[in-house]
Amino acid sequence: MASFEYRTFTFRNVNSSAVELDLVRDTSAPSSLASPKKTLVFFHGGGxxxxxxxxRFPGWPLEVLMRRxxxxxxxxxxxxxxxxxxDMINDVKHLETWILAEGRQLGIDPELIAxxxxxAGAFVSCLALASWTKLRPRAFYSLYGMLQTDSDWYVTVKDGSASFAGLPATSLLAEDSEHYLVSGNTPVWHDTTEMNDPRNRVRLFMWLLKEGKIGPLVTSSLxxxxxxxxxxxxxTSSFxxxxxxxxxxxxxxxxxxSRALVAALTKSGVENQLVEVSGADHGITxxxxxHAEIEKSVDLLEAYIRS
Known part of the structure; x- marks a missing residue:
């Protein structure tokens, strides 16, 4: 039976507040005590x-890797x-510095990182891959990545019949989300809003998506x-x-x-493979x-690490 161990570290301080990471392992895995070892640097989703x-830990893919x-x-x-x-770029740069300074003594092999x-974590992954100057990850694993953020999907208003992962567009109200857009709000990097709160931040993203506002917001900041x-x-070809x-x-x-992602990678001469899962909704749900399609993607990832 899997037994996950979480170790928490601070990799950046902002105005005396900690920006944190978890190092997670399956203590029941056969090689759980081996050091150094392959490490997946993972960025969560959430728009x-x-x-x-x-x-936003995506379950089965990461469990498969920890089991291995x-x-x-x-x-x-x-x-x-x-x-x-x-700010996100500064976060990932501080993370690179932390991995290089602290990682090996904690069991991370800097030469075997994906x-x-x-x-949206795939978006942040691209920021890391484009910003890191010393770490050279061996692979990139994009899980239903939000990447073509200047496309029509993110800039058009959706009609009332739309539904996002089962959440009706009609339930997404301006009065629950507009307060987040007020200038001068305190920066946030660890969202703990409750899912049953109509003013939670997931619904903020869904409302921005419904209103075609998320694309302009992301594009202007990027x-x-x-x-x-x-x-x-x-x-670039360095990916x-x-x-x-x-x-x-x-x-x-x-x-x-994801189809646009692999097209951009191919254009840059980067080897890539796309696993399309017929009928699956967001989160490969x-x-x-x-499970078979997810494990296939993990096998492909491991093949890139071994090559």
Whole structure:
């Protein structure tokens, strides 16, 4: 039976407040005591507006890796709209410094690192891969990545019949979310709003998506930080081999995002593979139905690490 151990560390301080990461391992895995070892640096999803390093842990893919002896490093990062993409870039740069300074003594092999992100976490992964100057990850694992953020899907108003992962668009009200857009709000990098609260930050993202506001918000912040309109514009030949997995029936992040990702990688000469999961919604749900496809993507990731 799996037994997960979480060790928490501070990798950055902002105005005397800690930005933290967890180092997670399965203590029952055969190689759990081996050191150093393969490590997945994982960024959570949440539309860049919500979530934290624990609340968006995508289940089966990471459990499979830990069962095979991997470490998982999952880190918080600044959230929109209080934070900006520039803050996220500073987060991932501090994370790189921490891994190089502290990682090996904690069992991380800096030569055997993969970077991964689920949904908006794939966006943050691209920021890391484009910003890191010393770490050279061996692979990128994009789980239903939110990446083509300047496309029509993120800038158009959805009609009342729309539904996002089962959440009706009609239930997303301006009065529950507009207060987040007030300037001067305190920066947030560890969202703990409750899902049953109509003013929670997941619903903020969904409302921004419904209103076609998330695309302009993300694009303006990314452009201010990097000069680019989309994280796909950050891709160069220096990106590592990439595995992407995405459901064909995703109602939050369309599979077109992952298809655009592999097209950009191919154009840059980066080896890549896309696992399309027929009928799966956001999160490759229901995951119990798609274990075989998820394990296939993990096998491809491990092949890139071994190569």
């Amino acid at each position: 860049l507006c919500s979530g934290n390093r624990r609340s 002896g991997w470490l998982i490093l999952t880190a918080d990062y600044h959230l929109l709209p209080e934070g900006q993409v520039e 970077v991964a992100g689920s949904s 452009k201010a930080a990097t000069g680019e309109n989309s994280p796909l514009d950050l891709i 590592p081999p990439t595995v992407a997995i995405h459901g064909t029936a995703d109602t939050v992040v369309p599979i077109a995002d 229901p995951q119990d139905k798609y």
